[in-house]
Amino acid sequence: MTGTSNVQPSDVPGQQLDVGTLPNEALEAIYKQVVVELDTLSKTLPLIQGAINERIAAIEAIKKFQSIKPDDEVLVPLTLSSYVKGNVPDTSKVMVILGGGYTAEMSVPDAIEFENSRLQTRRAELSKVKNAMAIHNQTRAQIEDEVERRRVSSTAQKQ
Template sequence: MSIDITKLEPEQVLQLRKQFESELDHFTTSLNALSVALNRYKECIANINQVSDKNAEGKEILVPLSSSLYVPGKVKDNDKFLVDVGTGYYVEKNAKDSIEFYNSRIQQLNKDYQQVTSIINEKSQTLQRVDQVLREKAHQVEKNQAAQAQAQK
């Protein structure tokens, strides 16, 4: 259903603008989260490539216990990785399968990223149109007030 926003009262147009701004903020936040996830998966692939290198076996590394706590360790088997497949489940995979898993996730996130970007563009264009109508309505109100002031003289 389409609404001709030029027929709405200024207060209604302003409310519509607030709604579109809120939606735009929501989608922008979602886009940022997708970007963070994409970077995390790309980092996983880079780490797998680094550890699965034939020179990496026996190499000392720092193993994260939390986001800010690490312990020293050594690479024992550089072709076995525990991959987080979601909701706290981990699956042991070799380097090739781990990279394929992360690449498939990256492909899906790229599709989602493009969809959200498209939605953001549409919402931005609509918001610009709403702003244009608001300016026109404000100009019309000023014109009417000036005419009323002129008529009272």
């Protein structure tokens, strides 16, 4: 993001930008910033959605794991295209990736709860990004309308 302020429109609920009082240079600068921020926000949407899909897949996989009986034969991935046969001696616990290269062994219910918590966090992030995009789109539209109003007014005054 550009600019020196870390305050975003979504950080100040209810605050409206009166574009009608701003000089043309300020309108142009704000417009450019809003467009850049919209681009950045739109690029984060698929990343967050991907993380949501990963959490859903993890929860489903853990739930399916519960149906495996001890000593059932399973395929263990070595690479994306290589597997080895193995046995699961204990189906009551799973290893969960915590992030930052760390994993933890958890009971199946705890692992599902952990993944559900992460899922809710990602969904909240997605909601915040969508709200920020809506505010930015509104600001962009206001600026575009004001620029058009000024153009029409300037043209009318010249005639």
